[in-house]
Amino acid sequence: MTGALDRLAVLAGRSWRVSPLPGGLTNTNLRVTTDDGLTPGLDLVVRCSQAGADLLGIDRDAERANTAAAAEAGVAAPVVEYRPDLGMLVIEYLHADALTDDSFADAAVLDRAAAAVRRLHAGPRFTGDFDMFARQAAYLATIRERGFALPAGYEAYADAWEQVRRALTATARPTVPCNNDLLAANFLDDGERIWLIDYEYSGNNDACFELGNTVTECGFTREQAEAWVEAYFGPPTAADLARVRLQSLCSCYGWSLWGFIQAAASPIEFDFWGWGMERFEKARAIFGADDFPRLLAAVA
Template structure:
C-alpha cells in the first residue's frame, strides 16, 4: 500500500482513511484523502482478474476504458492493490426519483457492461453455484430442514433451467447497491473482482432483486435493457434467474455471518437477511409461476 501511494502521489501522508463496505469479492476497500482529494484504495491479496499468462487488462481496467467504472490511478494485479477515483455518491432513489427513471438508468448501465470487450476471466457458472451450496451444507450455518429445502429448490433450477448457455456477455456478477455509485447524474460501477463472462440474465436478476418491486416493473426493466418489447420467454428467464440469485446471495451472506467476524447484533441482522433471501427464493420456486416459467423457457 505504501509503494502504491508513493508511486501515485509521491507521499504516504494521508489526511484520512476510512474502511468501506464491500461486495462478494471479499476485497478490503478504503476511502482515502490526500492533497484535498478523495480516492478509493482496494486491497485484494488473491490478485483477481489476471489472465493466465499474467498479461493483458484486468476486468476493472476494461470497465474503466468503457466508461463504466471510475478512473484507475494505480494498479498492481500481482499484489492486488488498486487506487481509483472516489465517487461522492448520492442515493439512487433520490437522483432517479421514480421507478421508471431508476430502472431505465440501471438498464442503460447494465447494457453498457454487457457491451464491453471480452473479459479475461472465464468461470463456469454451474460449477460455482454447485460449490456454493456444497459449502453451505458443510458450514452448518442453517438447520437441516432449511438446507433440505434450499437443496431441493436449487436442484429444480439445476435440472430444469439451462444455466451457462450460449448467451454469454461481460458480467459484473455483483450489482448490489454498494457497488452502484451515483454522482448525481449517472451510475458508476465499482468492485469488479467477481466479474467474468456470464449469462446476461445474472446481472439483470441481481439488480432486479434489489430494485424491481413487481411484474410491471420487471417488464419495464427488461424492455429498457433490450430497447424493445419482450415476450414471455425473456420474462421467464429473468424470473428463474432471480430465484437462483436469491439462493446464492442468501447462502453467501449466511456463510460469511457464520465466520464470526461481525459484532453480535450485526451478525444476527445479517443472518436474518440471509435467511429471508433463501426463503424468498424457496417461496417463488414453490409457486405455480416457476413451473410456468420453465414451460416458457423450453417452449
C-alpha cells in the first residue's frame, strides 16, 4: 500500500516519511510528511480504501466531492489529491485531537461540536442524499441475498420500523449536508474549534439524523442528549427532542446491519458482530420503551 504513494502527483520528486494513523474500519489512514527541506513542506493524510465498499453503499467519488464541500464550509481538511485508480484520497493533516465519548461531558466541548455541525449543515449542498430507511433496506437485501447471519428478532421490528418511517416522513424537514457518521473520533478538537472528518457516508439528510447518530455513537445519557439538542437548536421544542430520539433509533437499527455485513465480509480483525449487536440492543430498547408511541406522535 505504501509503495503506491510514490505514484501520487503531490509527492512526485519529494522525499517523505509515512506513519499509520489509528481508526478506520473501511480504510487505512496514513500520515505522510515531507522531509526534504523544500518549501512548502507537506503534512498529509492519505486515506486508502479497502475492497467491499459496494456492499456498504460507499461512493468514493461522492466522498471526495463532499469532503471538498465540507472544507469550503470550514469544517473539514482541504482535498489535495484524489486517485480513485489507487483507492486514495489525500487531504491536509489537521493538528487537532480526536474526541472520545467522555469528552462531551465538558459543556464547552459540546458547544464547539454543535457549532461545527451547524457550520457543516449551513455549507454547500452535498453530492447525493442519505436516507437511512433506504440504506437499511439495501443492507437487509444484501444480507438476505448473500446468506449473511442476522440476529434473531431483528425482523420482528419491521412494523414498528415502518411506523417510524411514516412518522418522520410525514413531518419531513428540509435536508442539509450531513456527515452521517459523527462518532466521537470523527470530531477533531484543536482547542479553539472542532473539525469534522470522514465523509464516506455523507449526503444531504435530516439534521436530526446527524444529531441522533451522535447520541447513539457516543452513548449519550438522556440528559446529555437534551443538552446536545439544545446546543444545536437553542431551546428545543418537544418535536425537536422526539425527532432526534427517533433518528437515534434509525441510526441504531440501520447501522447495526453495517456491522453484520462487515462481520461476514470484512478481512479486518475486529468484532463487527459485537459492534452491530450493541446498536441493535440500543434500538430494541427504544422500540420497547413505554414512551415509544408518544415519540411517534410528538414529532408532529
